[in-house]
Each structure stands twice: as C-alpha cells, then as structure tokens.
Amino acid sequence: MHPPSPEQALVLAAIERFMADPDLALEEEGTEAQRFEGAGSADAGDVLGAILRALTMVLPLEEIELAVTGLLTVHCDQLDDDTQVVLEALLSAIERDDEEMALESLLASEARLLEANALDGNCLLVWDPTEDAPLQEMEILDVLERYPCRGESARWTCDDFVALLEGKILQWRKTMVALEILQEQPDTRPAASTMVLVVPEDPEAPLQQVEVGVTLTPGACP
Numbered sequence: 352m353h354p355p356s357p358e359q360a361l362v363l364a365a366i367e368r369f370m371a372d373p374d375l376a377l378e379e380e381g382t383e384a385q386r387f388e389g390a391g392s393a394d395a396g397d398v399l400g401a402i403l404r405a406l407t408m409v410l411p412l413e414e415i416e417l418a419v420t421g422l423l424t425v426h427c428d429q430l431d432d433d434t435q436v437v438l439e440a441l442l443s444a445i446e447r448d449d450e451e452m453a454l455e456s457l458l459a460s461e462a463r464l465l466e467a468n469a470l471d472g473n474c475l476l477v478w479d480p481t482e483d484a485p486l487q488e489m490e491i492l493d494v495l496e497r498y499p500c501r502g503e504s505a506r507w508t509c510d511d512f513v514a515l516l517e518g519k520i521l522q523w524r525k526t527m528v529a530l531e532i533l534q535e536q537p538d539t540r541p542a543a544s545t546m547v548l549v550v551p552e553d554p555e556a557p558l559q560q561v562e563v564g565v566t567l568t569p570g571a572c573p
Contacts, residue, residue, distance in 0.1 A: 353425075355426055356418065358417070361409060362415065362438075370437070373397070404459065408459055408460075412445065415441075415445065416446075419438050423435065423438050423442065458478075458486070466568065467488075468488055469523070470530070472519070472520065475488070476548065477494060477498075478547055500512045506554075506558045507557055511557075518546045519545070522546055525542070526544065526545070529541035542564065543564070543566070546561070546562055546563070547562075549561055
C-alpha cells in the first residue's frame with residue numbers, strides 16, 4: 352500500500368495538532384475575549400472549524416476533499432477511530448457547504464485587502480464566485496448598480512442595502528477605534544472587522560451579508 356500523499360499527510364498533521372491540544376482552536380478563532388479572559392474550552396465544533404481553517408490556508412478546498420476521501424477509502428485500516436471520526440466530520444462539512452468554505456479560504460488569503468477595506472469607509476467588499484476575481488472592492492453606488500434591490504431580478508431589498516451600509520459604517524467606526532489602540536499599544540491585537548456582501552452561485556438565492564474579522568498591522572493607516 353502506498354504511503355499517504357503530501358496532501359493527506361497535511362490533513363493528518365492538522366488533525367493531530369488540534370486533537371493533541373483542542374484549546375488551540377480558541378487561539379485560531381482569534382477573539383480578544385478568548386485570548387485574554389480564558390473564556391472556556393474548545394468544543395468539537397471549534398476544533399473542526401480550526402482544522403478546516405488551517406488546511407484552507409495551504410490547500411485548495413478541492414484538494415482537501417480529495418485527501419480526506421482518499422484517507423477514508425484507501426488508508427482507513429491505518430487510522431485510529433478518533434481520526435476516522437474527524438475525517439468523516441470534515442468531509443461532511445465540506446460537502447454540506449462548499450461555497451462557505453471557499454469564501455473562508457479566499458478571505459484567509461486576502462488579509463491585505465480585508466484590512467484596506469476595513470480602514471476605508473467608502474467602499475464595500477463583494478464576493479461573487481461567478482466573477483473571474485471573486486472578491487472585489489467596489490464603490491457603494493457601483494454595488495447598487497450591479498446588484499439592484501428593485502425589479503424582478505432583485506435578490507435583495509432596499510432595507511437589506513441600508514442594513515449593509517449601516518453595518519459597514521458601524522464596523523468602520525469600530526476599526527478606527529481599534530487602530531487608535533494599536534497605534535498607542537503596538538503589542539496589542541484589538542478587534543477590527545468589515546462587511547462582505549456575498550452573492551450565492553444560485554441565481555435564485557438572496558444576497559447575504561457577513562461580518563468578517565480583520566487583523567490590523569502596526570503602521571496601518573486609513
């Protein structure tokens with residue numbers, strides 16, 4: 352029998368890492384309360400999410416799915432029961448929501464764009480998997496022109512659009528406060544975030560809005 356492929360080895364290494372120390376998942380999640388207040392211990396959902404986030408930083412989602420499937424079908428006799436359970440949960444999560452995982456993977460690789468947008472109160476981030484560049488920063492009026500909130504083809508309402516703008520303004524203000532804290536205390540990691548308009552591939556599905564955490568770098572400026 353052939354040894355596990357490099358991709359399969361990465362999957363197994365990620366599982367081993369977080370199973371050995373589940374509380375690492377809280378650090379991967381990255382909230383200030385969890386870091387500095389020790390808020391509880393990681394549960395199974397935290398660990399599974401952390402494993403997926405770690406893997407999507409180094410592998411495309413499709414390769415992760417192939418690696419997990421190969422481990423379960425070809426190398427299952429070499430795996431302990433706990434590892435098999437985690438692999439099955441990973442596969443279920445990927446199959447259940449490929450689009451969400453693809454978005455998470457993309458956002459993880461676009462840290463600079465996320466930071467720049469969090470510092471800019473005039474532009475919105477849009478994730479549209481039908482575009483050549485799925486993640487784009489757009490002027491507010493351009494968003495409304497491309498994705499109208501009125502008419503038969505509208506996939507969101509005027510109230511949804513207003514809610515997105517309000518969310519963007521709120522997160523921008525919080526980010527400005529976080530930036531001031533970072534400039535005064537460079538060793539801290541104050542929470543910052545921005546909004547992303549998500550366009551599902553299903554043309555009948557409504558547009559969605561998600562708040563995305565952002566890591567500010569020392570020296571960042573609006």
